[in-house]
Amino acid sequence: MSHTSDDKKLLARVSRLKGQLEAIERALENKAPCGEILNLVASVRGAVNGLTVELIEDHVREHVSNPETDTDEARAQGATDLIQVIRTYLK
Incomplete structure (x- = not known):
């Protein structure tokens, strides 16, 4: 998605996710306590949800309506509402 707001930011999120998954793998290999593994999971x-929100918001702004530039006030408000619901739902 080369049209997203900041591809470097998204790639950084993916890199952090890789590191978090590797931490889970290490914890399982080292037979870490269940609570520790559950916290890692x-x-x-949370990181996947954050990435998902970012991608959906970028998609809405690029392909549905950008509330900051859309001259149709109802559509712009609908896009703003949709983005807010997605942020709340995936929080």
Whole structure:
């Protein structure tokens, strides 16, 4: 998606996810306590949700409506509302 707001930022998120997954792998290999592994998994879930929000928001702004530039006020407000719902839902 070369049209996203900041590909470097997205790639940095993916790199962090790789590191988090490797940490889970190491924890499992070292038979870490369940609580520690669950916390690591929760961190990955949060990171994936953050990446998902970023991608969906970029998609809405690029292919549906950019609330900052759309001259149709109703469509711009609908896009703003949709982005906010997605941010809330995937928080």
